[in-house]
Amino acid sequence: DAGITQSPRHKVTETGTPVTLRCHQTENHRYMYWYRQDPGHGLRLIHYSYGVKDTDKGEVSDGYSVSRSKTEDFLLTLESATSSQTSVYFCAISRDREYEQYFGPGTRLTVT
Amino acid sequence: GNSVTQMEGPVTLSEEAFLTINCTYTATGYPSLFWYVQYPGEGLQLLLKATKADDKGSNKGFEATYRKETTSFHLEKGSVQVSDSAVYFCALSYSGGTSYGKLTFGQGTILTVHP
Numbered sequence: 480d481a482g483i484t485q486s487p488r489h490k491v492t493e494t495g496t497p498v499t500l501r502c503h504q505t506e507n508h509r510y511m512y513w514y515r516q517d518p519g520h521g522l523r524l525i526h527y528s529y530g531v532k533d534t535d536k537g538e539v540s541d542g543y544s545v546s547r548s549k550t551e552d553f554l555l556t557l558e559s560a561t562s563s564q565t566s567v568y569f570c571a572i573s574r575d576r577e578y579e580q581y582f583g584p585g586t587r588l589t590v591t
Numbered sequence: 592g593n594s595v596t597q598m599e600g601p602v603t604l605s606e607e608a609f610l611t612i613n614c615t616y617t618a619t620g621y622p623s624l625f626w627y628v629q630y631p632g633e634g635l636q637l638l639l640k641a642t643k644a645d646d647k648g649s650n651k652g653f654e655a656t657y658r659k660e661t662t663s664f665h666l667e668k669g670s671v672q673v674s675d676s677a678v679y680f681c682a683l684s685y686s687g688g689t690s691y692g693k694l695t696f697g698q699g700t701i702l703t704v705h706p
Contacts, residue, residue: 522635
């Protein structure tokens with residue numbers, strides 16, 4: 480199994496509070512991705528990174544920001560959480576863009 | 592833009608039945624195609640992949656063939672087991688241009704296999 484961990488695994492937070500989710504990899508892969516999973520939508524890309532300090536937006540990036548200061552860590556921040564951001568968040572890594580992606584175990588976030 | 596359409600679920604089968612989950616796609620260029628599986632409470636695992644037309648991906652008894660003429664990548668298994676119960680996702684990745692290998696997913700198909 481690819482060495483990917485996500486923290487926390489579960490979180491409940493209140494509307495308006497900031498939240499940061501962490502993805503950590505031990506594979507030294509260049510690409511990292513954040514997806515959210517919602518019923519009926521499959522997985523949708525939020526942001527991705529193609530190197531340290533190199534990030535770009537995905538299809539559902541509004542309300543989210545990311546940072547990557549080290550190869551192994553990719554942080555997803557909800558600056559002011561809303562109920563519509565209640566979801567399961569998955570991190571994925573890939574050696575390069577033409578290779579398959581490997582997924583972390585997910586973080587279940589509930590915004591009340 | 593790129594898109595993936597999977598057959599509506601849920602799919603319920605008896606053990607040892609034949610499985611087909613349909614997947615069709617729309618994409619520019621020549622994407623790579625994937626099937627991922629998600630067991631309850633877990634992340635997604637890569638099941639199989641195909642990177643060019645007529646390629647057949649296979650793993651754990653599952654197969655899918657990349658059909659460019661019909662833009663399809665249907666998942667099949669000849670004899671399902673209870674342990675195959677999971678959610679199956681079809682996805683495509685296009686590494687050209689500025690796409691950076693982003694995956695586009697179908698909505699997922701829930702499979703339940705009864706003894």
